[in-house]
Amino acid sequence: MSIRRLPNALINRIAAGEVVERPASALKELVENAIDAGANRISIALTDGGLAGIEVVDNGCGMVAEDIALALERHATSKLPDDAIELVTTMGFRGEALPSIASVARLSIASRTATGDGWRRVVDHGDVIEDGPASLPPGTRIRVESLFARVPARRKFLRSARSEYAACSDVVKRLAMARPDIAFSLESDGRRVFSVQAGEARLSRVAALTARTLADNAVLLDFEREGVRLSGVAGLPTYNRGVADHQFLFVNARPVRDRLLNGAVRAAYAEMLARDRHPVVALFLDVPSQEVDVNVHPAKTEVRFRDAAMVRGMIVSGLRRALDAGGFRAVQRPAEGALARWQSEPVAPPARDPDMFSAPVPLMATAPQQEPAWLAAAGVAERSQPFLAAAPMGRAEPAAAPVPMAERYPLGIARGQIAKTYIVAEAEDGLVIVDQHAAHERLVLERMRKAADGGRVAAQALLIPEVVEMDETACDRIEERAAELAEFGLEVERFGPGAVLVRATPALLGAGDVHGLIQDVADELASFDAALSLKERLDLVASTMACHGSVRAGRVLSVAEMNALLREMEITPHSGQCNHGRPTWVKLAHGDIEKLFGRK
CATH class of the missing domain: 3.30.565.10 (Histidine kinase-like ATPase, C-terminal domain)
Structure with missing residues (x-):
């Protein structure tokens, strides 16, 4: 033709x-x-x-x-x-x-x-x-x-x-x-x-177009390096979504969809989010025209950078610095589903006896009433008539030391422990509930990172080295990364085709399940070894180790231990979420508590 x-x-x-x-x-x-x-x-x-x-x-x-x-x-x-x-x-x-x-x-x-x-x-x-x-x-x-x-x-x-x-x-x-x-x-x-409307602040504009709650659960970015400026809004790790549709990237005020930029966002949040969760971000890059090619795609939805590595590094470091500045912040609202599960009990008619806490008081009713569950558990024998009795009162005892003032600390003062898992603290503006395992897991990880930045995590030698048996491919992965694992205090060596010998574990972790730790590390290396950089792989390994060395749910803590945990959370970056992206604490504001009891 x-x-x-x-x-x-x-x-x-x-x-x-x-x-x-x-x-x-x-x-x-x-x-x-x-x-x-x-x-x-x-x-x-x-x-x-x-x-x-x-x-x-x-x-x-x-x-x-x-x-x-x-x-x-x-x-x-x-x-x-x-x-x-x-x-x-x-x-x-x-x-x-x-x-x-x-x-x-x-x-x-x-x-x-x-x-x-x-x-x-x-x-x-x-x-x-x-x-x-x-x-x-x-x-x-x-x-x-x-x-x-x-x-x-x-x-x-x-x-x-x-x-x-x-x-x-x-x-x-x-x-x-x-x-x-x-x-x-x-x-x-x-x-x-x-x-x-025109003239809105950037955070207000982004929140208006995504979710109003973002304004209270985000940090602002504003960094500049080598003539490139990075600004925008980054949601807290605990403020995440199940899909990546809420990631907005702009280059010179032009909306783009770029794999490099998306990968940088994923790397910045890598150890702070669960694998199936995605952050909410709106990032704005201002790049000199000669440093970026906007003619890659007819619709101008893709760009190409002259120094792509520098741009990626700037996004990763900029996001992490901004999230570090967020400190222990987490999503400042309880889950709506959790609040919905709170139920109000029937309200009894007022008692005639002025001393209602001293004895059971008859109700002005003819229908039989069910005894409160706590009363039946207490073994009260009188069942001759319907009655209303007050719940047992706590016994006041002299304090061994002055009780700290709650308003001095953002996460408040520990008041007790529930189900050997959750710490209840009173803050100036509400009630704080802390997941002790999730919180301590993050604290251990940040300690390990700090120690690694200083050179090497201290190792604790095992009195008797432990042999961990695994399949040959898993042993190969551990052997290949033995030098990197040693930086975090985990000293291993090959012990035959299907086993590795563990000579030392990180001192921060203390005694623990060595077999479970090695198996989990091998699994992490198998999942991400080819896809992530060395630094990102080491972060995942450190996260796995921290999980094994943290305070477990089910351990009874003293008040001093609970307060020490709260104080360390307040000064530790990223302590608002655990290594898997789940929140470590939630707060019920005074207004939320009043709503639960119909006072507001």
Whole structure:
């Protein structure tokens, strides 16, 4: 077959295939045009998830009639003042968006400058069907209808209206996060979805577009290195999600989806999250134009960095420093499901006897009443009539030392232990419940890290070395990493084809289950050995060791031990979550407690 030139209509449809994959991609191009036009207010309206209609209205600089006609031609743009394409600072610049959309849909564009007259042009699948004056305020209004109506091969691959709406909403949210200086509003089938105002703080804007609770459960970032600035919002590790849809990444105010950046976020949270949980972050990178290539993808959703290693390292270290500054913070709310399980007991009529705590008091009722469970357990024999008795009172005894003031400490003062697992503490602003095993697990890990940074974790030699039998491949993994394990005080050597000999364990762990520790370390190396860097692998090994050396659930702690644990948590980074990403403590604020008892 001989070579031939393609007709313009087919060229436009091919270009549309690159730029307009679905309603969300068309919407992205239109909103970016509005941003580049200098608008500070952008309104978006969707019909049937964008399948039937998309409308974008802005108050930008507007266009005259000649510019409207030129904007609908291929490779015509106002966004490149010269030929330095690598230094582009606008959202888009190829000049293919509007003609590509107009070739596969009915597109209406009306615009007016601040000092000129309004003009409107309508293009239906590549054919101009209307061109004339229009009445509208300064700015631009673009409406796209019947996308891919005449391209059934593309139309049938579009998803349901609900799925397309979700994609459109995600596009608008990401662009709105990138530009808190612009007001955005989104409507779907006449229903207002969200509206954010111009000039909001970055944390407020991100929280408004994701979840309001993020504002109370996040840390702010602001770091700069070698001309690259990293800023944004990072959710606490205990404030996580089951999917990675709440990770928003921006380069020079451009929303991107980049494997390098996603991998850096995963590495920063590696030892603070469970494997199936994902952090909530919105990261903004400001990079000199000559250090980043934004022309990797036609839709500008991918970028390439000149020094990718430096950018990745900056994200990992920046996130960890910000989370370190968060200290012992955890999600500041009890789980709604847990609160829902609290139940109110029936309220008895008031007693006549003023000394209601001294003896059983008859109730003003004729129906038999069930005795309280605690009373039956206490062995009270009188069952001749219904009665109400008070629960046993605690006995006051002189304190051996003055009780510390709760307001002096963020995590309060220990008041007791429940189920030999949870520490109950009284803080100035509420009731704190601490999982002693999870909390101590994190503290041991941070001690091991600190010791490793200082050179080497102290090892405690075993009086009699222990032989741990495993399959040969597991022994191979342990043998290969013996030198690295020794840095954390775990000294091992090969002892035949199917066993390893353990000569010393980390002194921080004390006596423990050596066999279980070695098996768990081997499992961790098998799961992550090829995928993670050496530092990340060592962090996972340290996390596994810390789990074996922490205070177990079921151990009775003295008040002094409980308070010592609380005080160390307050000064230890990341102590708000255990090594697996679960919270180590929760707080019931005074308001929450009052609600439980119907006092508020």
